[in-house]
Amino acid sequence: MGTRRLLLALAVAAVLIALSLLLGRFGAYLVRAVAIAGIGALSLNLLIGYCGQISFAQGALLGVGAYVAGNLGNAGVDGVLALLGAGVATAAIGALIGLPALRLRGLYFAIATLAAQAILEYLFKMLEPFTGGVSGLVIRQPAFFGVPVASDQVSAAVSVLVLLIAWLALTRLTRTNLGRAFLVVRESEVVAKGMGIDVARTKAWAFAISGFVAGIAGGLIGFAARLASPEAFTLDLSADYIAMIIVGGLGSWAGPLVGAAFVVLLPEAIQRVGEAFDIANLLSALRELAFGLLIILFLIFEPRGLSSLLPRLRWAQPRRRGAAPSLGEPGGAAVATKGGERP
Amino acid sequence: MKKRILGALFAAGVAAAAAPSRAADLTICAWGTITGPDALVNGMAYGTRDYFEFLNQFRGGIAGNKVNTLLLDGRYKLDEELKIYRRCVDQENAVYVNGWSTGSVNALKDQIGGDGVPFMTDSFASQVLDPEKLPYIFMAGPTYEQQMIIALRDLKQKGGKRVVLMHADNEYGRGPVSVVRQSGIIPKLGLELVDTVEFRYDAQDLTGQLLRVKSRNPDMVYIQSSAPQALVTLRDAAKVGLPARLFIGNMYDISPTIPEQLGPAAEGFRAIQIYAQFGEEIPAMKDIEAFKAKNKIAKEDIYYMKGWLQGTAMSAAIGNAIQKSGGKVPSDLKAFRKLVRDEMEALRDVNTGGITPPLNYADHQGSTQARIAEIKDGKYAVAGEWIDAR
Numbered sequence: 001m002g003t004r005r006l007l008l009a010l011a012v013a014a015v016l017i018a019l020s021l022l023l024g025r026f027g028a029y030l031v032r033a034v035a036i037a038g039i040g041a042l043s044l045n046l047l048i049g050y051c052g053q054i055s056f057a058q059g060a061l062l063g064v065g066a067y068v069a070g071n072l073g074n075a076g077v078d079g080v081l082a083l084l085g086a087g088v089a090t091a092a093i094g095a096l097i098g099l100p101a102l103r104l105r106g107l108y109f110a111i112a113t114l115a116a117q118a119i120l121e122y123l124f125k126m127l128e129p130f131t132g133g134v135s136g137l138v139i140r141q142p143a144f145f146g147v148p149v150a151s152d153q154v155s156a157a158v159s160v161l162v163l164l165i166a167w168l169a170l171t172r173l174t175r176t177n178l179g180r181a182f183l184v185v186r187e188s189e190v191v192a193k194g195m196g197i198d199v200a201r202t203k204a205w206a207f208a209i210s211g212f213v214a215g216i217a218g219g220l221i222g223f224a225a226r227l228a229s230p231e232a233f234t235l236d237l238s239a240d241y242i243a244m245i246i247v248g249g250l251g252s253w254a255g256p257l258v259g260a261a262f263v264v265l266l267p268e269a270i271q272r273v274g275e276a277f278d279i280a281n282l283l284s285a286l287r288e289l290a291f292g293l294l295i296i297l298f299l300i301f302e303p304r305g306l307s308s309l310l311p312r313l314r315w316a317q318p319r320r321r322g323a324a325p326s327l328g329e330p331g332g333a334a335v336a337t338k339g340g341e342r343p
Numbered sequence: 344m345k346k347r348i349l350g351a352l353f354a355a356g357v358a359a360a361a362a363p364s365r366a367a368d369l370t371i372c373a374w375g376t377i378t379g380p381d382a383l384v385n386g387m388a389y390g391t392r393d394y395f396e397f398l399n400q401f402r403g404g405i406a407g408n409k410v411n412t413l414l415l416d417g418r419y420k421l422d423e424e425l426k427i428y429r430r431c432v433d434q435e436n437a438v439y440v441n442g443w444s445t446g447s448v449n450a451l452k453d454q455i456g457g458d459g460v461p462f463m464t465d466s467f468a469s470q471v472l473d474p475e476k477l478p479y480i481f482m483a484g485p486t487y488e489q490q491m492i493i494a495l496r497d498l499k500q501k502g503g504k505r506v507v508l509m510h511a512d513n514e515y516g517r518g519p520v521s522v523v524r525q526s527g528i529i530p531k532l533g534l535e536l537v538d539t540v541e542f543r544y545d546a547q548d549l550t551g552q553l554l555r556v557k558s559r560n561p562d563m564v565y566i567q568s569s570a571p572q573a574l575v576t577l578r579d580a581a582k583v584g585l586p587a588r589l590f591i592g593n594m595y596d597i598s599p600t601i602p603e604q605l606g607p608a609a610e611g612f613r614a615i616q617i618y619a620q621f622g623e624e625i626p627a628m629k630d631i632e633a634f635k636a637k638n639k640i641a642k643e644d645i646y647y648m649k650g651w652l653q654g655t656a657m658s659a660a661i662g663n664a665i666q667k668s669g670g671k672v673p674s675d676l677k678a679f680r681k682l683v684r685d686e687m688e689a690l691r692d693v694n695t696g697g698i699t700p701p702l703n704y705a706d707h708q709g710s711t712q713a714r715i716a717e718i719k720d721g722k723y724a725v726a727g728e729w730i731d732a733r
Binding site (some may be wrong): 024025026029030033125133134135136138141152224225226227229231232267268271280281284285287288 | 377378414415416418421422423425426429430432433434446449450451453454470512513514516517518
């Protein structure tokens with residue numbers, strides 16, 4: 001990442017944080033929802049977009065984060081430590097979910113993650129002392145560095161700050177040897193082995209790091225909703241996150257953020273358009289249909305996602321800078337294999 | 344060009360989110376599951392909205408003040424409902440909010456108190472009913488636990504003894520059953536709990552569970568679940584030779600789908616009926632018919648009656664608050680909300696036009712009474728007098 005891009009990211013985050021503090025509660029809620037979804041989408045993008053490991057367990061991993069952060073927060077642990085604790089615990093669970101990836105690939109591994117999602121959902125209901133069972137876990141108001149986060153505005157500002165940190169950390173990560181190893185594993189495990197990359201270890205790191213970020217996002221979800229319940233972390237949520245990275249642009253760093261904004265704000269936009277024309281209830285019924293249709297259209301006409309549109313605008317750079325470097329590109333792996341095709 | 348149009352539409356929609364909706368003297372905000380897993384009973388969301396529209400069209404609003412009623416789709420999704428709540432309280436400046444799921448009210452209960460906004464919940468969960476700790480939350484009838492107690496009292500009156508409780512594996516199923524079991528009310532009534540059977544909320548076959556129920560030889564099987572699950576239960580009960588008359592469900596088991604789909608196998612099935620049926624000969628139906636003559640009613644069922652009743656109670660409290668403020672809507676919204684809450688709690692003997700017995704909101708429930716409806720000749724018919732759960 002160049003200095004110019006870094007400064008731009010910092011400026012955007014500063015504006016968003018300031019805006020969050022000035023907005024009403026509803027506006028702040030939207031900013032927070034987009035920021036948290038953005039963190040979760042970044043985490044999934046690392047796994048699918050950069051390491052090529054398809055996972056349908058993102059919803060459950062967010063749930064693990066929410067429950068861990070909620071329990072720690074309820075026990076009086078500071079919000080920052082609770083979020084870090086949620087990240088560590090979810091990283092461990094994420095690595096565990098990734099174990100089958102050592103033997104399974106592609107569709108078979110994706111099915112294994114589906115099973116993991118189902119198992120975790122079941123555990124959310126059964127581990128009552130930890131999760132509150134089917135009633136869910138009511139989470140107390142969090143405090144960060146001892147300061148209670150009482151308002152939606154402050155909570156939104158905190159979420160934007162965490163998003164910025166996650167974004168900076170993950171974009172930096174992909175410029176390291178480990179990040180480049182992710183790309184090689186994504187392109188071809190055989191080539192990765194040939195290059196001396198420990199494929200199993202690389203995948204385990206991808207799951208752990210992705211899990212860590214997902215856990216933090218889950219913790220923020222729990223603190224925001226003040227309730228972690230099994231019904232909130234189902235396969236539907238996993239599907240929403242996959243939609244975010246597909247719509248935004250798989251394998252780019254701007255994509256998950258654009259996708260998160262799109263998926264979170266689209267229902268609100270449809271609702272308001274419906275209200276303006278007095279057909280809100282009709283549009284409500286068609287909303288899921290429209291959402292599904294949009295994803296299909298994206299896959300057909302714009303498979304690289306919304307973020308790929310940005311460079312084509314006049315004011316933007318002609319080259320797609322935010323995208324994950326392919327093999328053979330500067331910043332990518334040293335050798336090219338498949339011409340840098342996206343997964 | 345297409346992308347620009349799409350982008351502009353999206354941006355317009357989001358930008359519109361920053362502005363509140365129509366101006367009116369006062370705003371009521373409600374959300375229900377317009378689309379979602381329990382949309383079957385969303386008549387209650389339409390009922391509440393329609394009651395306030397009825398007041399606008401036929402009574403000149405509340406104490407001469409027009410009401411803007413906003414009905415939104417919570418989709419039975421927690422994040423959506425939490426978002427809508429903020430819109431209602433912060434952006435629409437609603438004086439009264441009517442919200443849907445147990446999960447959302449549970450998540451919002453502290454904030455509702457902090458915001459000081461009167462809140463009518465569609466949930467019947469006892470965990471959100473506490474006039475002292477949750478002074479702003481009200482509901483419109485007996486809790487799920489009280490509905491179960493009404494069924495148990497009916498069994499005792501009829502001389503039965505052996506009880507089986509069947510429930511879904513979610514909070515809605517497990518919570519009330521657990522509370523009733525722990526309360527010790529079953530042995531206190533001289534009844535015997537012979538088994539508790541849990542099933543998946545989305546179960547499509549309950550033959551195994553019903554064979555187990557049959558082996559317990561019960562006098563009554565209470566189903567703590569909704570119409571789709573009651574349908575599966577009764578279908579499989581018929582398969583194993585258990586008559587529908589043994590089964591009784593809560594107020595969400597009154598659905599024409601059950602007799603329509605099961606035919607004779609549903610005859611004798613009973614359910615707790617808190618509200619009058621749509622179309623019953625009661626004074627409130629005259630108002631509803633008058634409204635229907637000028638407007639389209641989305642759902643003509645018992646749940647619509649619940650919504651209409653909620654509107655009746657909410658508007659009574661708002662009307663009293665306006666009267667106490669000299670006949671005008673106070674400009675201080677926070678103080679107005681507090682006044683409405685106080686007036687809600689002060690409501691006594693509110694005439695509901697026969698939908699329920701008169702309401703008394705000192706306990707934040709309105710009524711704790713219900714009757715038992717039974718399927719006879721393919722239709723639900725009231726099969727007894729009002730029973731009070733207290």
